[in-house]
Amino acid sequence: MTKLESxxxxxxxxxxxxxxxxxxxxxxxxxxxxxxKTVVVDFDIGLRNLDLIMGCERRVIFDFVxxxxxxxxxxxxLIKDKRSExxxxxxxxxxxxxxxxxxxxxxxxxxxxxxxxHFIICDSPAGIERGALMALYFADEAVVVTNPEVSSVRDxxxxxxxxxxxxxxxEQGLEIKKHLLVxxxxxxxxxxxxxxxxxxxxxxxxxxxxxxxxxxxxxxxASNQGVPVTLSGSSDAKEAYRDAVARLLGETTKAxxxxxxxxxxxxxxxxxxxxx
Amino acid sequence: xxxxxxxxTETDSMFQLKGGLYPLTVLQLLGTDLRIFEQQLETKVQQAxxxxxxxxxxxxxxxxxxxxxxxxxxxxxxxxxxxxxKKNLVPVGVKGGSAxxxxxxSTAGLAILQxxxxxxxxxxxxxxxxxxxxxxxxxxxxxxxxxxxxxxxxLSKAETFQTDTTTACNSHYKIIVEPVRSGQQVYAPGxxxxxxxxxxxxxxxxxxxxxxxxxxxxxxxLAGVTGDENTHIxxxxxxxxxxxxxxxxxxxxxxDQSLWCAAxxxxxxxxxxxxxxx
Numbered sequence: 001m002t003k004l005e006s007x008x009x010x011x012x013x014x015x016x017x018x019x020x021x022x023x024x025x026x027x028x029x030x031x032x033x034x035x036x037k038t039v040v041v042d043f044d045i046g047l048r049n050l051d052l053i054m055g056c057e058r059r060v061i062f063d064f065v066x067x068x069x070x071x072x073x074x075x076x077x078l079i080k081d082k083r084s085e086x087x088x089x090x091x092x093x094x095x096x097x098x099x100x101x102x103x104x105x106x107x108x109x110x111x112x113x114x115x116x117x118h119f120i121i122c123d124s125p126a127g128i129e130r131g132a133l134m135a136l137y138f139a140d141e142a143v144v145v146t147n148p149e150v151s152s153v154r155d156x157x158x159x160x161x162x163x164x165x166x167x168x169x170x171e172q173g174l175e176i177k178k179h180l181l182v183x184x185x186x187x188x189x190x191x192x193x194x195x196x197x198x199x200x201x202x203x204x205x206x207x208x209x210x211x212x213x214x215x216x217x218x219x220x221x222a223s224n225q226g227v228p229v230t231l232s233g234s235s236d237a238k239e240a241y242r243d244a245v246a247r248l249l250g251e252t253t254k255a256x257x258x259x260x261x262x263x264x265x266x267x268x269x270x271x272x273x274x275x276x
Numbered sequence: 277x278x279x280x281x282x283x284x285t286e287t288d289s290m291f292q293l294k295g296g297l298y299p300l301t302v303l304q305l306l307g308t309d310l311r312i313f314e315q316q317l318e319t320k321v322q323q324a325x326x327x328x329x330x331x332x333x334x335x336x337x338x339x340x341x342x343x344x345x346x347x348x349x350x351x352x353x354x355x356x357x358x359x360x361x362k363k364n365l366v367p368v369g370v371k372g373g374s375a376x377x378x379x380x381x382s383t384a385g386l387a388i389l390q391x392x393x394x395x396x397x398x399x400x401x402x403x404x405x406x407x408x409x410x411x412x413x414x415x416x417x418x419x420x421x422x423x424x425x426x427x428x429x430x431l432s433k434a435e436t437f438q439t440d441t442t443t444a445c446n447s448h449y450k451i452i453v454e455p456v457r458s459g460q461q462v463y464a465p466g467x468x469x470x471x472x473x474x475x476x477x478x479x480x481x482x483x484x485x486x487x488x489x490x491x492x493x494x495x496x497x498l499a500g501v502t503g504d505e506n507t508h509i510x511x512x513x514x515x516x517x518x519x520x521x522x523x524x525x526x527x528x529x530x531x532d533q534s535l536w537c538a539a540x541x542x543x544x545x546x547x548x549x550x551x552x553x554x
Binding site for chain 1: 454455457458459460473474476477478479
């Protein structure tokens with residue numbers, strides 16, 4: 001059995017509240033479901049919520065900062081998900097802040113994780129300061145989460161610029177693969193001109209589209225219950241995330257065709273009748 | 277710029293040199309009687325005290341030497357500087373003037389700034405003057421030009437692409453093939469800039485020469501930044517936040533609606549900014 005190369009994927013956006021943590025949990029859980037050993041890492045020191053979305057907030061003993069500072073080893077800090085045997089969580093500290101993260105410390109932890117896991121999904125905090133920079137610095141790939149709305153698109157554009165210049169790969173002259181994930185897409189609002197269309201967003205950001213996640217009540221239900229969307233009951237958002245993971249893994253070629261996007265948008269239109 | 281670490285070793289740098297572009301007021305000297313100068317300056321400052329408070333000033337000697345009476349006169353720069361400082365103006369440098377005048381200015385502690393684009397061909401442009409007000413000390417009238425864009429960010433080493441060319445414009449150009457993203461700044465010193473991708477909102481492209489954008493311009497474009505008024509900005513879709521040629525600028529609000537999203541050529545004619553669709 002060949003050992004697949006381990007990948008660090010950062011889930012980033014610039015703008016806050018667009019669905020980074022939801023996406024981290026959803027993608028992480030789906031990757032684990034498909035048999036890839038996956039760890040989701042919370043980089044939002046001081047404002048952690050990945051543990052809440054994953055439903056393991058009552059099992060946090062040691063966190064990311066503890067490991068960096070040598071108070072605990074990685075095995076002690078990693079939390080195994082009860083629902084999926086391939087899924088693990090490395091929670092953030094709630095009492096410290098971003099200054100506790102050091103480049104060497106983060107590198108050491110990520111390199112250690114790379115030995116064990118196929119996918120390391122880093123949940124970035126919002127913004128372009130230290131926490132966000134730390135989360136993206138060691139990334140091999142990036143998922144840029146964007147709402148189809150002007151300020152989110154502007155911030156995503158900014159973060160793409162940062163990905164192109166402030167990552168280790170960029171410093172070494174290597175390409176960092178970027179994927180656009182449009183979230184909270186509401187077909188009716190796009191038709192009314194209240195929201196940007198996917199084409200508008202793509203035209204401005206000019207990175208390959210990974211998926212379109214519709215605005216969905218399922219997301220709120222899932223987070224309230226501490227279950228990643230892709231592990232909860234069937235919903236439009238769940239299907240969209242599963243589709244996105246397929247594309248991330250380069251699995252289906254038909255998923256890349258124009259026809260399948262049209263089909264997806266048509267499906268979103270049908271779903272939208274019962275929503276906004 | 278790397279992410280700072282928690283330990284500060286002895287090998288960490290104490291400073292970094294960066295290029296910067298700043299708006300500066302130019303004070304054109306038209307006479308050498310410093311007593312009258314002081315009186316007239318007092319009147320002028322009273323008209324807009326806040327504007328002049330701590331304003332950095334460049335003293336332009338060019339007009340002085342064009343006059344028959346005052347060619348190559350000795351100027352008491354120490355006295356001049358004191359007058360300016362008393363009025364809370366900060367003299368930073370001198371431009372124009374003869375070699376002896378510049379030497380005197382330099383001795384008094386003023387920087388010597390390059391006169392115009394034709395003379396400057398250095399690669400590290402650190403300050404850029406923009407003419408906000410022309411002070412005609414004789415008559416007390418003012419000619420306000422379209423003032424410069426407000427605060428310009430540094431040319432950050434991490435996010436811009438600096439060329440080291442010191443050759444004149446037209447024989448070199450800088451090509452950008454990736455979109456210029458929000459927050460990024462691209463500067464082409466001493467040559468034209470060609471962008472084969474969109475320029476996003478919140479991005480800035482600057483050039484000493486012309487700027488050609490084969491795509492939409494949604495951010496800011498500033499051509500002829502060292503003063504060359506014969507430069508142009510070309511873009512395939514005008515959606516700019518700001519366009520400027522040699523310091524004369526228009527913001528998006530002031531651009532005629534009929535030109536919006538059109539393919540245009542921006543240039544200066546008869547001292548004004550023109551936008552021509554093509």
